[in-house]
Amino acid sequence: MNSRARIDKRALILAKGAEVMTRRGYHGTGVLEIVQAAGIPKGSFYHYFASxxxxxxxxxxxxxxxxxxxxxxxxxxxxxxxxxxxxxxxxxxxxxxxxxxxxxxxxxxxxxxxxxxxxxxxxxxxxxxxxxxxxxxxxxxxxxxxxxxxxxxxxxxxxxxxxxxxxxxxxxxxxxxxxxxxxxxxxxxxxxxxxxxx
Missing domain, CATH: 1.10.357.10 (Tetracycline Repressor, domain 2)
Structure with a gap:
C-alpha cells in the first residue's frame, strides 16, 4: 500500500470511528464498532493504532x-x-x-x-x-x-x-x-x- 493510500485509510478510520465514539461514548465504543463503521477488517485497526x-x-x-x-x-x-x-x-x-x-x-x-x-x-x-x-x-x-x-x-x-x-x-x-x-x-x-x- 502506498503512503497516500495509507494516509487515506487512517483518515477514514479516524473520521468514522470518531463519529461512533461521539454518539456512543468512549466506553460504549469498541474496536469492533470502529472498524465496522469504517468498513475495514479488525486487524487493520492495530496497523494504525496501538490501542x-x-x-x-x-x-x-x-x-x-x-x-x-x-x-x-x-x-x-x-x-x-x-x-x-x-x-x-x-x-x-x-x-x-x-x-x-x-x-x-x-x-x-x-x-x-x-x-x-x-x-x-x-x-x-x-x-x-x-x-x-x-x-x-x-x-x-x-x-x-x-x-x-x-x-x-x-x-x-x-x-x-x-x-x-x-x-x-x-x-x-x-x-x-x-x-x-x-x-x-x-x-x-x-x-x-x-x-x-x-
Whole structure:
C-alpha cells in the first residue's frame, strides 16, 4: 500500500470511528464498532493504532488541528477589525445552527472530556492542550481589539477568552438538550455587549 493510500485509510478510520465514539461514548465504543463503521477488517485497526486510547488521541488531533487552523485564520482576517473577526466567526456558527429545524451538535472533544479526562491522563492532557490553544488564539485577538480601542483597556484578555470559550460550550450543550438555537442567539447578543467599550 502506498503512503497516500495509507494516509487515506487512517483518515477514514479516524473520521468514522470518531463519529461512533461521539454518539456512543468512549466506553460504549469498541474496536469492533470502529472498524465496522469504517468498513475495514479488525486487524487493520492495530496497523494504525496501538490501542483504543491511542485511537482517541489521534482522532483528537485529526479533528481539531484543522478546526484550530480555521479559527486562527478567522481571528487573523486582515479585512476585518479584531472585534469584527470574533463576532463574525461566532455569528456564522450561530446562523449555521439556526438554519436547522432541530439543531444537533455532536462534540467529540466534549464527549471525551466528560467521560475520560479523569480516567486517562493522556486524553485529559490532549483535550486541555486543544482547549488552551483555542483560548490563546482568542486572547491574542482580544488583545488586538483592546489595543485598537474596541474593548475596554481594563479588560483581562486571557480571562475574557476563557469565559467566552466556556460560555460557548455551555450554550452548545443547552442547544443540544433543548433542540433550539436560542441559547446560541443569547450567547451572541451577550458577546456583542461584552465586546463593546463602555
Amino acid at each position: 483504543k486510547e491511542d485511537f482517541a488521541l489521534q482522532a483528537l488531533d485529526h479533528l481539531y488541528t484543522p478546526r484550530l487552523a480555521r479559527y486562527c485564520r478567522a481571528l487573523q482576517d486582515p479585512s476585518r477589525t479584531p472585534r469584527e473577526r470574533i463576532l463574525a466567526y461566532y455569528g456564522e456558527l450561530v446562523a449555521h445552527f439556526a438554519r436547522q429545524a432541530n439543531p444537533e451538535y455532536h462534540c467529540f472533544i466534549g464527549s471525551l472530556s466528560f467521560e475520560m479526562a479523569e480516567l486517562s491522563q493522556p486524553i485529559g492532557q490532549r483535550v486541555e492542550a486543544i482547549l488552551q490553544r483555542s483560548v490563546a488564539l482568542l486572547a491574542d485577538c482580544l488583545e488586538q481589539a483592546r489595543a485598537e480601542g474596541e474593548v475596554d483597556v481594563s479588560v483581562d484578555c486571557a480571562a475574557l477568552a476563557e469565559f467566552i470559550g466556556n460560555a460557548w460550550e455551555g450554550a452548545l450543550m443547552r442547544m443540544k438538550v433543548g433542540r433550539s438555537s436560542t441559547p446560541l442567539s443569547i450567547f451572541l447578543a451577550q458577546l456583542e455587549r461584552l465586546l463593546t467599550p463602555h
